[in-house]
Amino acid sequence: MRISLYGAAGEVTGSTYLVETDRSRVLVDFGLHQGDRDSDDRNRRMPPIDAAKLDAVVVTHGHIDHIGRLPLLNDAGFKGSIFATPATCKLMPIMLEDSANLQENDARRDSVRNARQGKPPVQPLYSPEDVKPIIARLQTIELNKPREVAKGITVRFTESGHILGSASIEMMLQDSTGEERVVVFSGDLGPKNQALIRDFDPPTSEVSPDLIVCETTYGDRDHRDINQTVEEFAGILREALWDKEKVLIPAFAIGRTQSLLYYIGELSRTGRVPAFPTYVDSPMGVKATKLYQEFWRTLDAEAQKLHRECGEALCLDRLNFLETGDQSRQLNEQHGAMVIIAGSGMCNGGRIVHHLRHNLYKRGVRVLIAGYQAQGTLGRRLVDGADRVRIFGEEIVVRAKVHTLGGFSAHAGQTDLLTWMQAFKPKAGKPWPKVMLTHGEDGPRRAFATKLEQMGARPFLPAWGARVEL
Numbered sequence: 001m002r003i004s005l006y007g008a009a010g011e012v013t014g015s016t017y018l019v020e021t022d023r024s025r026v027l028v029d030f031g032l033h034q035g036d037r038d039s040d041d042r043n044r045r046m047p048p049i050d051a052a053k054l055d056a057v058v059v060t061h062g063h064i065d066h067i068g069r070l071p072l073l074n075d076a077g078f079k080g081s082i083f084a085t086p087a088t089c090k091l092m093p094i095m096l097e098d099s100a101n102l103q104e105n106d107a108r109r110d111s112v113r114n115a116r117q118g119k120p121p122v123q124p125l126y127s128p129e130d131v132k133p134i135i136a137r138l139q140t141i142e143l144n145k146p147r148e149v150a151k152g153i154t155v156r157f158t159e160s161g162h163i164l165g166s167a168s169i170e171m172m173l174q175d176s177t178g179e180e181r182v183v184v185f186s187g188d189l190g191p192k193n194q195a196l197i198r199d200f201d202p203p204t205s206e207v208s209p210d211l212i213v214c215e216t217t218y219g220d221r222d223h224r225d226i227n228q229t230v231e232e233f234a235g236i237l238r239e240a241l242w243d244k245e246k247v248l249i250p251a252f253a254i255g256r257t258q259s260l261l262y263y264i265g266e267l268s269r270t271g272r273v274p275a276f277p278t279y280v281d282s283p284m285g286v287k288a289t290k291l292y293q294e295f296w297r298t299l300d301a302e303a304q305k306l307h308r309e310c311g312e313a314l315c316l317d318r319l320n321f322l323e324t325g326d327q328s329r330q331l332n333e334q335h336g337a338m339v340i341i342a343g344s345g346m347c348n349g350g351r352i353v354h355h356l357r358h359n360l361y362k363r364g365v366r367v368l369i370a371g372y373q374a375q376g377t378l379g380r381r382l383v384d385g386a387d388r389v390r391i392f393g394e395e396i397v398v399r400a401k402v403h404t405l406g407g408f409s410a411h412a413g414q415t416d417l418l419t420w421m422q423a424f425k426p427k428a429g430k431p432w433p434k435v436m437l438t439h440g441e442d443g444p445r446r447a448f449a450t451k452l453e454q455m456g457a458r459p460f461l462p463a464w465g466a467r468v469e470l
Helices: 039-044 086-116 128-136 226-242 256-269 283-294 301-310 325-333 351-359 378-383 414-422 442-454
Strands: 002-005 016-020 025-030 056-058 081-084 138-140 147-150 153-159 167-174 180-185 211-215 246-250 278-281 319-322 338-342 365-369 388-391 394-397 401-404 434-438 467-469
Touching (some): 002 434, 081 147, 086 128, 128 138, 226 256, 226 365, 246 351, 256 278, 256 283, 278 351, 351 388, 378 388, 378 401, 414 442
Parallel strands (some): 180 211, 211 434, 246 338, 246 365, 365 401
Antiparallel strands (some): 002 016, 016 025, 153 167, 388 394
């Protein structure tokens, strides 16, 4: 029995784990590599996985860095089932169809550029048609209900506290001789007391795990206190709204959009900010937000209480969902106090780019950056204080006020990661299980490894292609 790592090794994208026994082969996640210059090349190179011999895929959650390469399994011969929580099974079509459309749009743009240079056209990584057979293979598993997904491989999902439907995995393996092993995958862990989402629930049981695979995205630090973040958010909104200014917020469609709506609703209900119209200008964000409403019983106690009192978990007056391009464009002609939340979160695509093009040069507009901005993105240039930016080939002067607001993270910080790991600390005199640290850059991985060593564990930091024998 062994596990091979083919992604998220010294990086935070491309999560892929191959679990093998002498009876079965199961893939845990198959995500896109993102952010690096060679990401596209890496996504097009199939790792050494014989998809035709895979019995199943198990998915921790619906973010594209965990599911984005699943459509590639079609042509590789995969015929098995894909297992995830019910909410993740609903999110996956939204995410994968959007990813496929982006792949086609990017390929079309690059092909035009290549044609001018006498180069061959670019083929998309996959198309919307490639997504359909993947969606047809989805099967749901409820939290805390063990299910055999392949011969001798049983999984149990528990809440990971990251986004709607996210889960950690307890995987029980049994080979043909009856030998048994237990592996725990953290998946992406969320911070405690995150808006809307329940706190994580480590998949502990009477049987101690033989291996723990833990994410380390923020293994080297904690986030800013959420109450301080919300108070700063309130102050920015109050100033803008009293001055009748438009507020533009770039946000990821799943997770960040919904948490921002929750806090805007809370601030409005408690009278800390005046009432104002809020627009979600993102077709994917609209669909995802409606799924949060559909799965309100899986949310935290406060969100469930709001749903019972208001009829919806967000409980926000004057909330408007925009789906068509015409609706989006009409916002450019509207004036006065309003908040517009649009994707993408790093301003490297989506409708937020159009809003920035039409508003950055104006006074009386604010841009609120509430998430990480990668190097080279438009969002990063705004955070770094650029007085001019280029959008669609046009130079735009930046007269709008740009605010950077940290603290709204869907990933656990170091303290919460240690709390999750503490649940597996063995009784006195017994050794720690093997601990494999992934889904983090090497700096955070090393920092978190040091903390775990102080607890008595002996974690290791695998490279791409590493194999762990159980």
